[in-house]
Amino acid sequence: MNAAIAWNEMRQSWRGLLRRPGYLLLAMATLALGVATSTAVFSLIDQALLKPLPYPQADRLVTIGQYSSDIRNVAAPAYLAPVRGMQSVASVGMLRGWVMDANVARSDQSEVVRSIRADRGFLDTLALPLAAGRNFSVDEDRPNGPQAVILSHAYWQRAYGGQAAAVGTSLLVEGRATQIVGVLPATFQWPDVFDVILPLQPDPASSVLSTNEMIVARLAPDASVASASAEADTVIGTLLRASATMDDAWRAALVRYPPNALPMQRSVFSANTGNTLWLFLGAAGCVLLIAAVNLTSLMLLRALGRSHDSAVRTALGASLLRLGLPAFAEGILVALLGTVAGLLLAWLGLRILGGSVPPDWVRGETVSLTGGSVVFAALCGLSVAMLAVLMGIWRTRNLHLCSELVGGGRGGWSRGAGRLGRGLVIAQVALAVVLLSGAALFTRTLHELSKVPMGFQSQSISLFNLAPVKSQVGDVDAMAIQTQRIIERLERVPGIARVSAASNPPTTTQLNWSFLLPDAREISAQYRFMTPDMLDVYSIPVLLGRGFAEGDTAGGEPVCVVSAEFAKRHLQGDPLGQVVSIPDDDDNSRRTAMRVVGVVGDVRQFGPSEPAPAIVYTPLAQLPDASWQLVRGFGGLTYAYRTQRGVAVDEKVLRDAIAEMAPQQPISNLRTMDAVVASTTSQQKLNLLLVGLFAALALLLACVGLYAVMATSVAARRHEFGVRAALGAPPGRLLRQVLFESGRQIALGLAIGLTIALAGSRVLQGFLFGVEAADPLAITLVLLVLALTGALASLVPAVRAARVSPMQALRT
Numbered sequence: 165m166n167a168a169i170a171w172n173e174m175r176q177s178w179r180g181l182l183r184r185p186g187y188l189l190l191a192m193a194t195l196a197l198g199v200a201t202s203t204a205v206f207s208l209i210d211q212a213l214l215k216p217l218p219y220p221q222a223d224r225l226v227t228i229g230q231y232s233s234d235i236r237n238v239a240a241p242a243y244l245a246p247v248r249g250m251q252s253v254a255s256v257g258m259l260r261g262w263v264m265d266a267n268v269a270r271s272d273q274s275e276v277v278r279s280i281r282a283d284r285g286f287l288d289t290l291a292l293p294l295a296a297g298r299n300f301s302v303d304e305d306r307p308n309g310p311q312a313v314i315l316s317h318a319y320w321q322r323a324y325g326g327q328a329a330a331v332g333t334s335l336l337v338e339g340r341a342t343q344i345v346g347v348l349p350a351t352f353q354w355p356d357v358f359d360v361i362l363p364l365q366p367d368p369a370s371s372v373l374s375t376n377e378m379i380v381a382r383l384a385p386d387a388s389v390a391s392a393s394a395e396a397d398t399v400i401g402t403l404l405r406a407s408a409t410m411d412d413a414w415r416a417a418l419v420r421y422p423p424n425a426l427p428m429q430r431s432v433f434s435a436n437t438g439n440t441l442w443l444f445l446g447a448a449g450c451v452l453l454i455a456a457v458n459l460t461s462l463m464l465l466r467a468l469g470r471s472h473d474s475a476v477r478t479a480l481g482a483s484l485l486r487l488g489l490p491a492f493a494e495g496i497l498v499a500l501l502g503t504v505a506g507l508l509l510a511w512l513g514l515r516i517l518g519g520s521v522p523p524d525w526v527r528g529e530t531v532s533l534t535g536g537s538v539v540f541a542a543l544c545g546l547s548v549a550m551l552a553v554l555m556g557i558w559r560t561r562n563l564h565l566c567s568e569l570v571g572g573g574r575g576g577w578s579r580g581a582g583r584l585g586r587g588l589v590i591a592q593v594a595l596a597v598v599l600l601s602g603a604a605l606f607t608r609t610l611h612e613l614s615k616v617p618m619g620f621q622s623q624s625i626s627l628f629n630l631a632p633v634k635s636q637v638g639d640v641d642a643m644a645i646q647t648q649r650i651i652e653r654l655e656r657v658p659g660i661a662r663v664s665a666a667s668n669p670p671t672t673t674q675l676n677w678s679f680l681l682p683d684a685r686e687i688s689a690q691y692r693f694m695t696p697d698m699l700d701v702y703s704i705p706v707l708l709g710r711g712f713a714e715g716d717t718a719g720g721e722p723v724c725v726v727s728a729e730f731a732k733r734h735l736q737g738d739p740l741g742q743v744v745s746i747p748d749d750d751d752n753s754r755r756t757a758m759r760v761v762g763v764v765g766d767v768r769q770f771g772p773s774e775p776a777p778a779i780v781y782t783p784l785a786q787l788p789d790a791s792w793q794l795v796r797g798f799g800g801l802t803y804a805y806r807t808q809r810g811v812a813v814d815e816k817v818l819r820d821a822i823a824e825m826a827p828q829q830p831i832s833n834l835r836t837m838d839a840v841v842a843s844t845t846s847q848q849k850l851n852l853l854l855v856g857l858f859a860a861l862a863l864l865l866a867c868v869g870l871y872a873v874m875a876t877s878v879a880a881r882r883h884e885f886g887v888r889a890a891l892g893a894p895p896g897r898l899l900r901q902v903l904f905e906s907g908r909q910i911a912l913g914l915a916i917g918l919t920i921a922l923a924g925s926r927v928l929q930g931f932l933f934g935v936e937a938a939d940p941l942a943i944t945l946v947l948l949v950l951a952l953t954g955a956l957a958s959l960v961p962a963v964r965a966a967r968v969s970p971m972q973a974l975r976t
Contacts, residue, residue, distance in 0.1 A: 177493035191462045192501045194868065195545055197861050198455025199506025203533070203541040204513050205448040205854075209441050210536050211526045213434050218351040220291045224383045225428040228253075228396050230375060231421035236435040239379040241370035243423075246399040247379055252387035252425075257286030257380045258366055263356045264799045265631045265832055269336035270323065276631070276832035277319065277359035283366055287314075289382045295320075297331040297346030300363050304345070307365045311342040317350045319359040337362065339635025339828075355433055355524040373407060380428060392425035399423075436524050440851065443931065447602065447858040450595045452544060454862050457592040458869035459498070460552040465872060466494065495553035496546075503545030507538065517857075520850050589873050589906075590913040593954065596859075596866040597917025597946060598924070603859035604942035605932055606852040612934030613845050619767035619776060620670045621703040624807050625837035627669060628818070631800025633829060640792040641718065644785045647801065649825040651695060654803075657821055659811035664701040665784065665801045666694035670767040672840055675798060679780060680745035680755060681734055689730060690769060690779040691746075693787045693795075699725075699764060701804050709740045709762035716783040723783065724758040729766045730778035739763055744780060746791070756788055771844030773933045804837070851931055863949070867957045874906055874961035885968040895966035902965045906958035914947055 181188055216222055228247050229239035238261060239247075248256045259282035266279040284300040295317055304312040313335070315323075324330035334341045337360075348361070383392055400423035511533050518531040630650070637643050647665050654663045667675055677691035696712040698704075707728055716723055724744055731739040740762070745755040766776035787795075807813060815834060822831060878885070885898055925937030935942070 177490040178497055180490075181494050181497060187462065187466070188498070188501075190868070190872075191459060191498045192505055194455050194458045194462065194865060195498060195502030195548060196505035196509055197865060198452040198548060199503055199541050199545050200509035200513060201448040201451040201858055201861060202544055203506060203510040203537050205441075205444045206540045207510065207514060207533055207537045208521060208526070208531055209445060210534060211529060211531060212437050212441060214536075217429055217433065218292065218353055221382075222429065223427070225289070226381050226383060226389060226392060226425040227428055227431045228256075228379045228381050228392065228400075228423070228425045230400070230423050232375070235426070236431050237424060237426055238375040239377045240375045241366055241372040241377060242403060243377075243379060243400055244366055244370070245368050246403055247381065247396065250381075250392070250395045250399060252384055252392040252395045253381040254384045255285060255289045255382045257289040258283050258364060258377050259286050259380070260364060261376050261378050262798070263358050265629055266360065266362065267336075267338050267631060267633045267830055268360070269339075269828060274828050274830045276629070276830045278357065279360045279362050280354075280356065280358045281362050281364040283364045286364075286380060287361075289380050291382070292349060292352060295347045295349040296328050297344070299346060301345075304363050305365060307367050309363065309365055311337065311340055312345045312363055313337060313342045314346040314348060314361040315344060316348050316359050316361075317352065320347045339633045353433075353527040353529075355436065355527060357523060357528040373404070378432075380432075381425070389425050389427060393423075396423045396425050433527060436522065439927075439930070440847070441525075443851070443927070444854050446927075447599055447855050450599050451858050451861050451865070452548070454592045454595045454865045454869065456548045456551060457588045457595075458865050458872065459548060460555045461588050461869050461872040463491065463495070463552040463555065465875070466491070491553045492550075495549040499545045499549035502549065503541050506545060507533065507541050510537070510541070517853065520853060522846075522850075586873075586909050589870055589909040590916060592866045592869045593910055593913025593950060594917035594920060596862045596950060597914055598921050599855065599859040599862040600946045600949065601918075601921040601942060602928060603852065603856040604945050605928060605935060605937065605939060606848065606855055608935045608939055608942055609931070609933045610845065610848050610852055613772045613848060616768065616772035616934075618671060618772065618841060619704065619765050622837035622841045624809055625701065625804055626807065626813070627802055627804050627833070627835055627837060627840065628831045629799060629802055629833045630665075630822070630829065630831050631796065632826075634796070636826070636829070640787050640789040643792060643801075644718070644787075646826055646829075647695065647784065650803070650822055651697075653821050653825045654805055654818070657813060657817060659807050659813050661806045661808055662697055662701045663803065663805045664695045664698035665803045666698050667692050667795060667798075667801065669802050669804065669837070669840060670702055670704070671769050671771060671844055673802075674769060674777075675795065677780070678747055682742050682744070683736070685734075687734060689734070690777045691782075692779060693782045693784045695784050698781075698804070701806050702767075704767060705765045707763045707765055709760075711762055711764070712781075712783045717785045720786070722756050722758040722786050723761045725762040725764055725781040726760055727766050727776065727779040727781075728763055729776050730780060731760075731763050733778050735760070746780075746782070746788075756786075758782060758786075768844075773845075773848070803831075848931075848933070863953060866950070867953050870906070870910070870954055870957040871960065874902065874958050875964070878902065878961045878965045885965050889968055898968070899962045899966040902962035903955070903958055906954065906962070910951065910954035910958075914950060918943065918947075 217225070219225060227237055227239075228250075229237035229243060232238045239258065241258075244256070244258050247253065250256075259280055263278050263280055265276045268275055268277045284302070284305040287294070287299045294314075297314070300312055300314070301310075303309050315330070320326060320330065331344055331347060334343050336342065381392070383389070404423075514531050514533065521531055523529075632643050632646055637646055651663045651665065654660055675691045676688050678686060679689055679691075680686050694712075696714060696716070699706065699711045706725075708731075709725075711725060712723070724746075726735070726739060726744070735742055739760050742760050743757050744760060745757045747755050764781070767779070768774065769777050769779070805813075818834075819831065822829060888898065889895075922938055928937050
């Protein structure tokens with residue numbers, strides 16, 4: 165067969181297909197939905213996991229420290245010197261493990277910016293040239309060295325219009341003149357979004373073992389991740405085992421989770437995604453498989469329509485290639501149109517739903533289609549279409565030429581096609597069960613989470629962050645005075661009923677601290693210092709004893725209030741009157757003994773899916789100054805104000821009131837407590853959103869596919885139904901027969917799908933809360949929905965079979 169004949173065959177096939185726009189649109193839409201879901205998820209995975217880091221030889225970058233999870237490690241200031249001496253690393257840098265607020269003033273404009281602290285080795289190790297200026301100098305990197313700041317590229321554009329002259333000028337950071345020494349390049353990427361880098365100024369002789377830092381290293385030319393891990397275990401392990409503060413539990417943890425080196429791509433950029441992206445990919449894969457099954461059913465329908473023509477061609481000696489060319493031509497057209505439509509749907513879906521993806525998953529960028537996404541979509545579309553075509557061609561090998569040429573029944577062909585069609589129905593119903601089960605379980609999870617009491621009230625409460633400017637508020641006494649003045653002024657704002665300040669709100673953030681118990685045990689628990697009204701503002705109940713009073717000041721007896729969980733877990737007998745000690749400085753050489761005066765209700769600090777932690781509350785006025793200086797680095801204070809019901813306070817009024825008491829003191833992160841509580845289930849909501857969307861598409865495709873298969877089966881057996889009707893079979897019997905056959909296939913698909921869903925329950929169990937993967941309510945709901953959907957999809961073909969005219973069917 166020459167090229168001209170092949171081209172003519174393809175043109176004729178395309179022309180014939182375009183004359184049937186209904187079939188073409190259905191096939192294209194089926195393929196487009198499968199391509200769109202898989203391409204959108206692939207784009208997310210590509211940006212989160214597969215996209216190479218924008219650093220030279222990024223595969224040589226590692227983080228070094230102790231395991232905090234299977235994919236992340238942490239470091240302490242005392243680790244820096246030993247790691248710098250490792251033979252397996254060429255360069256080493258350290259940065260603080262969290263982003264914090266910093267008060268910045270330019271001319272007469274004050275604002276709060278997001279900052280990280282890093283030493284000069286951090287940027288040297290990444291080896292990414294700056295857009296302007298330089299890295300921190302050796303002097304700027306020393307403890308108490310000169311002040312300097314490096315701007316992010318986005319902040320440089322926003323605040324200085326991208327002018328190179330900004331480098332070398334100064335701005336006020338925490339009230340101190342700070343020189344801008346450099347600007348990060350636009351290609352710089354980090355999971356946490358920040359505006360400026362401030363010098364970490366680590367002490368090379370530090371003995372602090374608190375793991376609040378991260379060490380980034382570049383491997384030496386002849387080193388590997390494994391050799392770096394072994395050396396890190398030796399040098400850091402030796403340091404830790406020599407520590408006098410290491411107890412038996414810590415030593416056991418060191419054996420189980422030894423110091424190691426991890427690829428930076430994995431430990432920094434992929435650590436937050438967990439298994440969630442693979443869950444989404446599995447769900448999208450189910451949708452693509454259902455689309456493939458549906459398209460195969462539609463291609464079989466087309467093959468049935470071409471059966472007489474194929475029989476004639478076969479009788480005239482046409483080759484298998486010549487017989488399959490029309491189907492291949494149609495498949496190519498469907499693949500092209502379906503892929504283009506799928507890319508458009510994927511682009512639209514990412515525009516609409518991309519904002520729901522946590523920014524740290526995608527390095528602070530916007531999820532979008534890439535060149536790799538287009539290639540992936542093309543491969544998916546072409547592969548699915550060609551597979552469907554091949555299945556259709558494979559079925560045509562069983563044509564009964566005589567019966568086709570004389571216009572008789574298509575019994576031989578229909579029996580084979582019927583078996584394949586039934587298999588396709590069972591497959592798509594089974595896949596739909598898997599997706600719908602996941603969506604039902606995530607719905608049940610959110611419902612269970614919504615019933616969990618958080619331990620506080622969030623209605624009519626708003627929050628903002630205030631980190632006192634260091635040059636204006638130097639010690640804890642000045643901070644307490646400023647805080648009290650701001651609270652008193654805000655309580656005079658119309659609409660505001662009560663105001664309090666604390667180290668952090670009752671949920672979403674944490675502050676771990678070391679405490680010494682009455683039995684001399686040293687434990688780590690959550691710590692929160694606050695003004696006396698905090699318990700009233702959040703309606704946290706006092707269960708035993710009292711809360712804080714106005715007399716709990718710096719000159720009074722040190723006191724504390726503990727949560728019920730703390731009292732239950734760490735205090736024996738009556739908790740009131742027992743003494744809990746807190747360190748006054750980093751090395752725990754001095755401690756303040758606090759008497760427990762009350763026990764308050766537990767709060768779900770880590771969200772409704774996590775148990776309430778043990779918490780110690782102390783009065784803000786009694787906070788040791790050294791502790792305040794340390795906590796100040798975590799972001800300062802969170803103010804909470806409760807408004808009268810239905811009253812909203814204008815942000816400008818709020819800022820003006822604060823400016824009266826604390827000039828040039830900016831605030832940040834103004835939000836409602838209801839929004840904070842809602843964010844605690846954001847991951848579960850994202851799971852439900854995407855898996856639920858995929859499940860809805862799967863249900864739609866399964867319904868369409870079932871209809872296509874049953875319509876094909878009824879069309880192929882039209883002669884049979886005519887004979888049955890001529891022999892006296894009433895329409896009701898034919899109707900029941902088709903519905904029974906359909907129901908049998910659906911039931912088998914439900915059974916297989918339910919078995920697969922239960923077998924894979926261990927994968928989902930980690931994403932669920934308060935519900936088992938074999939939840940009877942979810943399973944019952946899924947079975948009812950799919951059974952009803954299958955019955956509706958089979959009804960029209962069944963009615964068509966019942967209405968077959970015997971005379972017309974026998975003539976055909």
